Amino acid sequence: MTTPNTSTTTTTTALELKDLEDYRIKSLPPSAYYISSFITPQEASTLLTNISKNPWTTLTHRRLQPHPAPLTPSGHLLTTKSLPEFLVSPIVDRILSLSFSSDNNNKSKNNNNNNNNNDDNENREEDDDDNDEEGKERKEKEKRGIFTTSPHTRPNHVLINEYPPNTGIAAHEDGAAYFPVVCTVSLGSHILLEVTPKPPPPSSSSSSQSQSPQERREREEGGVGEEGNQTKYRIFQEPNSLLITTDEMYTNHLHGILAVEADEGLDELTVANWGLLGDGTRRGIVESGGVVRREGVRISLTYRDVLKVKDAGRLFGGRGVAGRR
Numbered sequence: 001m002t003t004p005n006t007s008t009t010t011t012t013t014a015l016e017l018k019d020l021e022d023y024r025i026k027s028l029p030p031s032a033y034y035i036s037s038f039i040t041p042q043e044a045s046t047l048l049t050n051i052s053k054n055p056w057t058t059l060t061h062r063r064l065q066p067h068p069a070p071l072t073p074s075g076h077l078l079t080t081k082s083l084p085e086f087l088v089s090p091i092v093d094r095i096l097s098l099s100f101s102s103d104n105n106n107k108s109k110n111n112n113n114n115n116n117n118n119d120d121n122e123n124r125e126e127d128d129d130d131n132d133e134e135g136k137e138r139k140e141k142e143k144r145g146i147f148t149t150s151p152h153t154r155p156n157h158v159l160i161n162e163y164p165p166n167t168g169i170a171a172h173e174d175g176a177a178y179f180p181v182v183c184t185v186s187l188g189s190h191i192l193l194e195v196t197p198k199p200p201p202p203s204s205s206s207s208s209q210s211q212s213p214q215e216r217r218e219r220e221e222g223g224v225g226e227e228g229n230q231t232k233y234r235i236f237q238e239p240n241s242l243l244i245t246t247d248e249m250y251t252n253h254l255h256g257i258l259a260v261e262a263d264e265g266l267d268e269l270t271v272a273n274w275g276l277l278g279d280g281t282r283r284g285i286v287e288s289g290g291v292v293r294r295e296g297v298r299i300s301l302t303y304r305d306v307l308k309v310k311d312a313g314r315l316f317g318g319r320g321v322a323g324r325r
């Protein structure tokens with residue numbers, strides 16, 4: 001069993017970002033976007049150094065860091081602190097620079113996820129718009145980013161999770177404390193995210209929404225899928241990549257990571273984002289017969305906008321800045 005060198009997929013220069021629509025994982029329900037080599041190896045190494053300087057919360061099988069603070073049991077972000085600078089630059093800046101052009105907004109509306117962009121009339125009308133200043137201004141305003149409609153228009157919380165080989169996270173949903181967008185940057189080893197449509201709500205009242213974040217974390221530690229839940233989609237996350245999940249993918253699906261030492265059965269049919277992976281990664285997977293060992297620790301940084309922010313400084317009479325960045 002050979003191991004593909006997934007790190008060969010990264011480049012040393014910053015990636016020139018395309019329109020968000022170009023990163024859509026088309027085989028998935030709306031909406032997931034995947035960007036291979038979102039950060040450079042140098043940026044990844046600086047991030048790892050900074051992460052190692054911060055204290056970890058240790059669970060039974062893995063460790064995590066909530067920045068700038070853990071959520072309260074009721075899902076509030078209650079702190080005077082903002083996100084530390086090393087988590088903002090370059091990642092938040094780059095996430096905010098991603099956008100759908102107005103052309104593509106229309107294309108995706110009309111295409112319904114297909115690639116047949118042959119609506120010549122519409123494109124001609126858009127070209128006419130380009131000719132006047134008003135049209136240009138309107139187009140600029142129409143440019144939509146992934147956090148444009150979120151309450152703080154940017155992520156204000158990052159959860160860092162560390163997964164040694166053979167650890168994972170049980171199938172779960174991220175719930176109502178966040179605006180329904182998650183941006184995940186992966187560092188270290190590759191990982192497979194297993195995505196399953198949500199089962200119908202249980203008749204009892206013990207849904208994950210009624211659990212505190214701490215209870216949810218305890219439940220998630222084992223890294224085993226919920227019984228009876230079959231993975232429907234698998235997303236391969238390369239080191240230094242960005243995965244964005246939103247819309248139905250956020251609200252109607254569970255996600256988890258299997259606690260295994262190697263991922264098996266990987267090919268263009270089983271990996272939803274196959275076409276968006278780096279060439280070296282795809283080649284490596286094929287050469288190793290679809291079996292990829294998790295070589296080392298994988299660290300994920302999940303960027304989200306927590307809906308309810310309370311400025312602890314103000315709450316206790318000070319001048320805090322929580323939630324502004």
Ligand SMILES: O=C(O)CCC(=O)C(=O)O
Pocket residue numbers: 159161169174184193255300302
């Ligand atoms: O590590 C990941 O990619 C997923 C983490 C996750 O699902 C979570 O923290 O809610």
Ligand SMILES: [Fe+2]
Pocket residue numbers: 172173174255
């Ligand atoms: Fe999650």
